[in-house]
Amino acid sequence: MTEFTVTGFRQVPPFARGIVRDLRVRWAPEEAGLPYEVDLVDPSERKAPAYLRKQPFGMVPAAIIDGTALFESGAIVQLVAEESEALMPTETAPRREVVVWMHAALNTLEPPLDALFALDMLHGAESWAPARRPGLVETVRDRLAVVAGRLEGRAYLVDRFSAADILMASVLRLAGHTDLCSADPVLGPYLARCEGRPAFRAALDSQLADYARHEPAGA
Ligand SMILES: N[C@@H](CCC(=O)N[C@@H](CS)C(=O)NCC(=O)O)C(=O)O
Structure with a gap:
């Protein structure tokens, strides 16, 4: 990977800062030690033809890797992880587990x-x-209990930090306005560790x- 550009929104309401999926x-590149650039889009331009060519749903994130326009945060994290053993083990069995937990984060935890x-x-x-x-809270609790069970006795989802933890921790942050994770004896420390x-x-500081930088004057 020689070129990696991430697109996020130029501005979002305060409640979404530190949550938006870019x-x-x-x-991911911060963990992998890979350079990346950031290209911001104004939310009002997300349905403009020029932006839809990068992200057909008019959402963020979008990315460009070596000239190819990409979207879907999970896919982008996976493509970065494939470039770095820091995020994706090379041995087959743990690699498969990382992929499974990446999808669990995105498809089973993130929706509720x-x-x-x-x-x-x-x-x-x-x-x-x-x-x-x-x-909804009951569904969230049920699914969090499975993640907590998996993390019992483990620092990270698959023995050592991986792309699965980037996605799982990012998703768990959606509950940051509640004590559903922070009050849990396993999930609270896990999230704090991540x-x-x-x-x-570094990633959070760069987003914030x-x-x-783009705060409207007088805000
Ligand atoms: N499955 C997509 C979801 C992207 C998504 O929901 N992005 C939100 C920001 S976190 C967005 O762009 N919302 C604006 C909109 O829906 O118009 C991904 O993971 O990349």
Whole structure:
């Protein structure tokens, strides 16, 4: 990989800062020690033809790797991980486990956690919200319990830090406005361990610095 550019939003509401999915895509090259550049898109331009050529759904993140336009945060993290043993073991069995846990994070944990995040941040005042929330929290708890079980006696999902932890920790951060992870004796320390990594701090700092640079005057 000689060229890696990540696209994130130029600005987002405060509740979404540190959550938007370009964070995980910045985190991966920080861990791998690979250089990357950031290219920001204004949210108002996300449906413009020029941006849709990079990300057909008009979302972030998008990325360019060696001239190829790519999208889907999980796919981008995986492609970066394939370049670095720091993120993807070379031995077959642990490599397969990393791929499984990457998909578990994206497909089994992220949907209910994202729904809870959206409910609490965007729809809390809707008449249907109080009826919807308990069932959603129960689903989230069930799935978090499986992750906690997997992490029992392990520092990371697959023996040592990998791309699976980038995705799982990024997804668990969606519950950061609740104590669902922080109060758990396994998930709380796991998330703190992941968030304490210098590469995570660098990725988060770079995302937050981009928002700060583009803060509207008088905000
Ligand atoms: N499955 C996609 C989801 C991307 C996504 O939901 N991005 C959000 C920001 S975190 C977005 O761009 N939302 C704007 C919109 O939906 O128009 C991925 O993981 O890349």
